[in-house]
Amino acid sequence: MAPVSSNLTNTANSYDLQMNDSITFGHYIFQRLLSLGTKSVFGVPGDFNLPLLEYLYDDFQSPDTKEKTSIRWVGGCNELNSAYSADGYSRYTNKISCLITTFGVGELSAINGVSGSFAENIKVLHIVGVPSTKITESPVQKNWNLHHLVPSMDCPNFNPPNHNVYHDMIKDKISCSTHILSDITKAADMVDQVILDIYKYSRPGYLFVPSNFPDMLVSTKNLIDRPTITMDDALALNSIDSNFSLSHMKDLTRRILKILYKSETPAVVCDMLVDRYGGKKLINEFINRTKIRNFVTPLSKSTIDETNENYVGLYNGKQSNAKVIEHFENSDLVLHYGVFSNEVNTGVYSHSYGPNTTLIQLNPTYLRVVEYENGHHSELIYRDVNFLHILKQLLKDIDLSKLNFKYQPLATRVKQETIENSDGKITQASLGQAFPSTFNPGDILVADTGAFQFSIRDFVFHSQMKYITQGFYLSIGMALPCALGVGVAMQDYPLEHVYDKSKLPKNYTPRLILCEGDGAAQMTVQELSTMIREKISIEIYLWNNDGYTIERAIMGPTRSYNDIAAWNWTTLLNSFGDINGKLTNSVTIETQSDLVAKLKDLKEGDNNKCIEFMEVMLGKVDYPPQLQQMVNDQKKGAKK
């Protein structure tokens, strides 16, 4: 089945989409994705998605240059890994990433990755290749038990299968917008609709594409009328839907400013949704102009520039550093942007305010004002108010001369002593102290769920750094394939995360640094081979603590269920394809002095290989102090 040639006019370097032309639906999907900036797509082939994948090899029109361009296919070793990679691509670019899998076996393998994207508001379009409508609409064949499709619960020899069973599993559960395509005349509109929804909710959406659809023709009209679709389009629609008006917004902004002008010790908490909705640059501008004290949460770390002189630290309720708690509770006004309330992000719902603190929460769909006065509190909620619009208006309307802050001196930036263990070995505590020394401004840190994640909370990052971790859904093994997606994204969009290039060293290329434990790495390790194939520049720190140390902290420190197989980590990259060792370098690090030296070498760019792999030996039951404290708190809570 050769692809139908499309009616696109194309010469060597120019490439025009003509009004009223038709193109194949397969071409439409990839051209639309490219118009969003999705230059690479992730997935695994399968018989029901092959007709779509054929269109990967067409020529497309670059949304920027209008020149002829192509799409990159990044095949994963398995679908869960590809889902994690697609998640990483979107976390880095803040664009919509694309995952393509096949019916049943593929889509279900990916489901936990998509679920994580849903939980943490990541914008992934999951396209599933499903059986042809020639089968599902045939009076005879629709009753067949097809391969990859679970048969009916009742006797499958008499009862037909439910062709939508996998759709029914995810709709409204881990997908914000879910479409089974069945009418080719509506297919292009549905693609655009799912994209608008993904932006609006900042969550994954699904398209189920029958295997006979990619070859069918659709109109180019949507591509001509709306050459690209942006998050602003989705948010503007949202506002129009809700009769939200500019005057209303200006009025709300005035009220916020009135409260801010009265405040002596206001605080900004920058939370997760700020980054997801593209508000990073705006919030930093707000902080820099107002000089307001500022905090992050566990899920928003690196969203604000931690080198700003008014950065206090990571606030996580009772699970925060004591000095950070003191500063937070002294605030008479808390402006909490992009709130995501959950167990992890609030120190198990332990946010605590001063007795007269006013709390203003600004979110994608609402503004909430809680005022406390003389023991009474009043609460006002304004629905359908987008926090980015408010933030822009605040920046426009603010009169800095009316600000009147009277802060106590900032006491969180105590330079901590380097921890030296007498036996020269590395502990989680000494590691947590030493590790930040490797960073340069603009570097990207990807970390897996695990003990070390707790240390990172109290790192102070350089300017323009980006930190990526699945901090709430906490699916171990996610970070390695996620880092592949980030690496691909950095190849497609170097410096996309940098909004102020002046903060980087001259001609500096930001590094990608991955940290993960051995238990997590074993889950998804084969994607190292895709890193080799895609020539991802990356430094990988593998914490070898001989098992699931984070679980050991919770229960069963010496139980066999927390043990894993002992691997020969430093030969893995050779096994996974770097046969002659030209691309990679692997070492085992056992002492603090070797670790410090390596961190320094890599900081200074003294790496001559594409992939640097460091196996760092740690104790089996050695936990960072932050993890130990959380577990102690939980145990205390359980005893109550």
Next chain:
Amino acid sequence: MAPVSSNLTNTANSYDLQMNDSITFGHYIFQRLLSLGTKSVFGVPGDFNLPLLEYLYDDFQSPDTKEKTSIRWVGGCNELNSAYSADGYSRYTNKISCLITTFGVGELSAINGVSGSFAENIKVLHIVGVPSTKITESPVQKNWNLHHLVPSMDCPNFNPPNHNVYHDMIKDKISCSTHILSDITKAADMVDQVILDIYKYSRPGYLFVPSNFPDMLVSTKNLIDRPTITMDDALALNSIDSNFSLSHMKDLTRRILKILYKSETPAVVCDMLVDRYGGKKLINEFINRTKIRNFVTPLSKSTIDETNENYVGLYNGKQSNAKVIEHFENSDLVLHYGVFSNEVNTGVYSHSYGPNTTLIQLNPTYLRVVEYENGHHSELIYRDVNFLHILKQLLKDIDLSKLNFKYQPLATRVKQETIENSDGKITQASLGQAFPSTFNPGDILVADTGAFQFSIRDFVFHSQMKYITQGFYLSIGMALPCALGVGVAMQDYPLEHVYDKSKLPKNYTPRLILCEGDGAAQMTVQELSTMIREKISIEIYLWNNDGYTIERAIMGPTRSYNDIAAWNWTTLLNSFGDINGKLTNSVTIETQSDLVAKLKDLKEGDNNKCIEFMEVMLGKVDYPPQLQQMVNDQKKGAKK
């Protein structure tokens, strides 16, 4: 949280369960599993299942010897792999296997494996550790967004999550029996109920166990009243439910025998559900006593002893060998046992009968008789009739002297010439010819979905061999972790698959042989390390054909989406833990003569290592003739 000590009386070697005693629910679960013969359980730890896993280390009562015994925990590298392993354990033993995962991140990672078990009627109990009822029943905490739990689709800061969202995904879709435990007084009954249902439907069931339940006490009553639960218990219940009576069954048996006594060219088709419901020995007895011509289907291969003189071959409608089709269509009576009608198992619904053939289908829940006479056909269906009961009655009542078969000579056993390629290289055709020479009676072959699976269809197996493949659901990557499960089961139950030991060479230990393609292997490869850790004796053939060759046969033979990374396969076992090479041996085989020599060496037991790994080099676009034919048929079909 230390496990509550149970009230079991136990001395050094005896171990009694006392009537009216209480034991912890965690202990109950594992004691009940052990009573079914489930000696090893599979899974991955996570914070919500740790309290249950703690009870793995209790002492249990052996169902056979009543002595003190223990349960083995087989930790997988990830949950999908563990689901495949649990599937393999059940495929080999035909007992209920057990998979334990944690809330959300674990259970969803496993979902595709469980879905495959559902599609192919494998008996897996999936236990998911979920949050404590102290949380889910607390007026405040039940509204919290917990880690591992996807938040609400509507604004999660105001709307509570659905704690049962993952349950809702699988209930009635890929689970025959699904229970969220919420009342400890009913918990033991629910365990027993899900077990009965798993037997009854031969499909996976789910138990969601809150993390505070394993430590609670339950009565031992169920364990005393019903020391074990068997498939017969489940089927007997089924029959009682349906008022199915012995006299009715005898009457049906008489009718079948009447038709059989008249038949001159009857055939038995032994299909998938025969094995799943434990009818393998019975069907072979029926075949051996009656000397009836017999066939298997793609999903039942190895259920009947192919060395019986009346074995014709694998019947798969139009996708069968021409001689097999001829014999099948000449049958005037087809007794089709354990029918599973689906696309793969019927040559895309192309079973074809002679003009006057009588068809009798015997299934776990019905008997169907279709008679064709003079162009007319009549159809009778008897519901709630179990084919095993009928088969037992047939064997009891049959009068062999009344059989009157008049078969044409059997023409399928043509000894094919060995294929020699002039360049000495190995092709799928030459491989398919040479490979069966390695088998001894009683060997176990596990094969992944892929090109080579098509060759196996026409192998003629030795007596007592068992073939395991996911032939309908077709999820690539399944076979490697499945083979781990089979290997663990063979350690727990050596010779469980052998019903006639006299057919084995003297003192012979059956071998476990795994075949899979490189694309499939990359999906789940890390489970090789668990094979090393569990000291599984296995021979692994890795067909290195540089990508997804089965997809290349369908579409895109040279497309990059069908390419995979080139690995250094023969160093993998070293990387995965056999650091000093004591347990494993890896070689690359490039010529037919080297292959034939290796097949012979291993047949003769000339392997001194636990794991023998053979990387066999094949052509990138070389397909076995059976696959080529299927694809050609499909393309012809598509053109119609």
